[in-house]
Amino acid sequence: METVMHTPTAKRVRSVRPVGTRAVLAELDGLQDVLALQDMLNKSPLPGQVDVLAAAETVMVVGESAAATRAIGARLMELELMVPEVTDSGLVIIDTVYDGDDLADVAELTGLSADGVVAAHTGQIWTVAFAGFAPGFGYMVGENEVLTVPRRSSPRTAVPAGSVALGGQYSAVYPRRSPGGWQLIGRTGARMWDLGRAQPALARPGDRVQYRAVREVVTAGASVAGEPEKEHHPESGLQILNPGAQSLIQDLGRRGYGPLGVSAAGALDRASLRRANRLVGNAPSAAAIESVNGGLTVEAVGDQVVAVTGAHVTLTIESPSWLGSDDGADQPGAIRTVPMAAPFALLDGEVLTLGAPESGFRNYVAIRGGVDVPEVLGSRSADTMSGIGPAPLAIRQVLAVGDDTASTAVGAPELQPDFPGVGVTVLDVVPGPRADWFNSEALDSLCAQEWLVTPQSNRVGMRLDGTPLKRTREGELASEGTMAGALQIPPAGLPVLFLADHPITGGYPVIGVVRDEHLDLAAQVPIGGKIRFRLVPDAPSFTTTFTKTPEK
Numbered sequence: 176m177e178t179v180m181h182t183p184t185a186k187r188v189r190s191v192r193p194v195g196t197r198a199v200l201a202e203l204d205g206l207q208d209v210l211a212l213q214d215m216l217n218k219s220p221l222p223g224q225v226d227v228l229a230a231a232e233t234v235m236v237v238g239e240s241a242a243a244t245r246a247i248g249a250r251l252m253e254l255e256l257m258v259p260e261v262t263d264s265g266l267v268i269i270d271t272v273y274d275g276d277d278l279a280d281v282a283e284l285t286g287l288s289a290d291g292v293v294a295a296h297t298g299q300i301w302t303v304a305f306a307g308f309a310p311g312f313g314y315m316v317g318e319n320e321v322l323t324v325p326r327r328s329s330p331r332t333a334v335p336a337g338s339v340a341l342g343g344q345y346s347a348v349y350p351r352r353s354p355g356g357w358q359l360i361g362r363t364g365a366r367m368w369d370l371g372r373a374q375p376a377l378a379r380p381g382d383r384v385q386y387r388a389v390r391e392v393v394t395a396g397a398s399v400a401g402e403p404e405k406e407h408h409p410e411s412g413l414q415i416l417n418p419g420a421q422s423l424i425q426d427l428g429r430r431g432y433g434p435l436g437v438s439a440a441g442a443l444d445r446a447s448l449r450r451a452n453r454l455v456g457n458a459p460s461a462a463a464i465e466s467v468n469g470g471l472t473v474e475a476v477g478d479q480v481v482a483v484t485g486a487h488v489t490l491t492i493e494s495p496s497w498l499g500s501d502d503g504a505d506q507p508g509a510i511r512t513v514p515m516a517a518p519f520a521l522l523d524g525e526v527l528t529l530g531a532p533e534s535g536f537r538n539y540v541a542i543r544g545g546v547d548v549p550e551v552l553g554s555r556s557a558d559t560m561s562g563i564g565p566a567p568l569a570i571r572q573v574l575a576v577g578d579d580t581a582s583t584a585v586g587a588p589e590l591q592p593d594f595p596g597v598g599v600t601v602l603d604v605v606p607g608p609r610a611d612w613f614n615s616e617a618l619d620s621l622c623a624q625e626w627l628v629t630p631q632s633n634r635v636g637m638r639l640d641g642t643p644l645k646r647t648r649e650g651e652l653a654s655e656g657t658m659a660g661a662l663q664i665p666p667a668g669l670p671v672l673f674l675a676d677h678p679i680t681g682g683y684p685v686i687g688v689v690r691d692e693h694l695d696l697a698a699q700v701p702i703g704g705k706i707r708f709r710l711v712p713d714a715p716s717f718t719t720t721f722t723k724t725p726e727k
Contacts, residue, residue: 186256188212191248192608195688196241198658199248200608201234206304206316207258209234212251213305213380214259217434221247226433228656229305229380230680231314235656237433259381266300267378269348270389271339275359277327281341284324284358292360293388295321301346301384306376306436307654307680310561311350311368313378313436320344330356337362337394339386346386351562361386364394370551370563376435409575411477413542415568416526419470422568424546425539427460429554433679439659440558440675443634443698444537446592447485451541454482454518454586461545461579462555464568466538468701469531473540475521476573480543480585482518483527486535486594486699490515495524517588518543535594536701543585547577559634560676594699599625602693604708607662609652609684617644618710621662621686625705626670632702634676636663639706643668646684657681660689662708672697672706 186208192200203209213229216236223243228235236251238244273293282289301315323344331354334340338349340357349355350367367377378384415422425448428441442448442465452461464471469488475481483490494509513519521527529538548555548565557564568574610618626639644664657663661673663683672689673681674697689697690711700706 186211188251188254188256191251193244193248193605194235194608194656194658194685195605195660195691197244197691198235198237198656199244199251200655201236201251203232203234203256206231208256210302210304210381211256211259212254215254215257221250223247226431228307228433228679230307230655231304231653233653233655235658237658265383267382267384269339269363269365269378269384269386270393271297271361271363271386272390272392273339273361273388275339275361277340277358278360281322281324281358281360285322287321292322296341296346296360297386297388299385301386303378303380303382303384304345305380305680306434308436308678309350309353309368310432310436310563311376312347313367313376313380313382313384314345314347315378315384316344317346322346324358326356327358330354334359335362337364337367337392339363362392364392375552380434409476409547409573411479412547412573412575413464413473413479413481413540414476415472415570415572415574416474417470417472417528417570418466418568419472419529420467422464422466422471423557423559424462424548424565424568424574425465425556426462426545426554428556428675429552432552433656436561436679437552437563438558438560438675438677438679440554440556440560440564442539442556443675444485444539444695446695447537447539448541450516450589450591451482451484451539452545452581454484454516454589455480455541455543456518456580456582456585457541457543457545458579458581461541461577462548463542463546464538464540464574466529466540468536469529469538471529471538471540472526474526475523477523477576479521479576480518481521481527482516482541482585483529483538484516484541484591485538486532487515487591488532488538489530491528491530492519492521493526493528494522495526514588516591518585532594532701534596535699536704537698542574542576543580544576545579547575558676560678595696595701595704597704599705599707600696600700601707601709602697603690603711604662604687605690605711607685607687608655610686612646612648612652612684613644613664613686614647617646617686620644621670622708622710625707628700628702628704628706630702634674636674636677637672637697637700637706639670639672641669644670644686648684652682652684654680654682657685658688660691660694661685662687662689674698 342357
């Protein structure tokens with residue numbers, strides 16, 4: 176009699192959900208499937224794939240365009256998951272002193288002694304499943320679940336850098352001082368994130384880690400690329416006389432570092448940055464100053480060509496007391512105004528001041544050649560969430576001029592768009608990947624009311640106030656990849672609109688995603704401004720559930 180052999184059905188992505196128009200979220204059956212898909216996409220990227228962000232039960236794939244993202248979503252549903260190959264890359268050893276504040280609590284939660292917790296933690300190999308929360312923060316999964324413990328009911332406002340912690344089924348090391356709700360069992364001197372290394376993250380997704388108990392911490396010194404730089408005073412540039420409320424260096428951001436926990440950052444109003452650079456003849460992504468709510472004052476060091484775009488402000492230039500021509504065209508201390516969105520000369524010693532915005536919130540000051548500050552991971556942008564990139568501008572700081580030009584000539588004056596003022600700004604939003612955590616009444620409420628932009632807003636996210644939205648599901652959502660434009664709904668029900676410096680993973684359901692082309696407009700809504708969301712249900716639907724054929 177002939178024997179018929181039945182092979183198990185190949186494992187596939189369970190479903191794919193759109194995250195706005197530039198990303199898709201692949202849902203899987205568990206962490207092993209997450210690791211398998213992450214490994215496949217890293218080794219054989221799909222056409223148009225920009226970033227891959229793995230999490231506990233999902234993998235988010237960011238596309239270079241809406242069309243590429245649609246194709247990626249369709250292709251993901253066809254993939255058969257392959258078990259990732261085990262590489263013989265060695266272990267990352269993390270020396271740890273086990274004296275954490277929560278060690279006794281973990282012992283009680285697990286039914287072990289304190290020594291038993293240490294033995295369980297050091298006696299197994301941990302694998303970095305994914306990164307998130309902060310650069311260098313790797314979610315490590317062990318070989319067993321003996322140390323699975325809940326997070327603290329009340330998170331700490333500050334966890335020291337180097338703290339070794341447990342949360343859920345994961346272990347991790349806090350790379351820098353930050354808030355956190357994990358159980359602290361020890362501390363290490365290992366530098367989990369060091370930009371002086373060729374690979375900044377000590378332990379990257381896919382790496383194997385073993386903790387080793389020691390009696391005292393030996394702190395590793397930061398990598399040194401060369402001799403320390405001497406104090407340098409540029410002969411040509413802009414000196415900061417007043418940075419205003421906040422002024423930062425920004426370009427178009429850094430891409431491709433999401434798996435290391437690094438967000439894109441970059442200018443919030445990308446169109447205004449491009450316009451300013453175009454006006455002075457720079458490359459589109461040349462570094463410029465992003466300033467908030469007026470008040471920025473700079474002095475030219477050498478003759479410069481400058482343009483200011485973004486929020487509608489009055490631009491005044493004051494000539495220095497020693498400047499004046501023989502024919503009296505420029506009187507000492509004379510004040511003149513220059514137009515927005517047009518190139519102008521700022522002569523050596525002249526002082527430019529940006530007034531308070533009449534409409535809009537952010538300005539972009541471009542100088543011909545771009546601002547010359549060191550690149551970090553391929554970008555000169557300041558990331559306020561992670562601390563990567565140049566620090567906020569300070570009084571008396573001098574910004575040097577670079578050579579990031581694209582044309583031998585400056586551009587012609589341009590018309591600026593209308594920017595938000597005291598009225599209501601309408602932003603298009605598409606249903607989010609977790610819109611099913613809410614009913615139709617919550618979706619209607621999201622779009623029917625005017626949301627107030629609160630003072631707690633920043634480059635990480637805009638915090639909105641209004642009538643809270645209610646979920647229809649209880650419990651917590653496992654952390655998953657997210658992106659700029661996502662509207663997260665914390666338990667209190669008040670939306671947070673993620674902007675460029677957002678964390679790459681989040682654990683609150685995303686009810687909607689602001690369309691990418693409206694993020695520049697969102698960046699110009701001032702504190703105290705109002706936003707109304709307009710639902711545009713035209714995002715491609717990828718959601719498909721694969722039914723698994725029972726094995727015979």
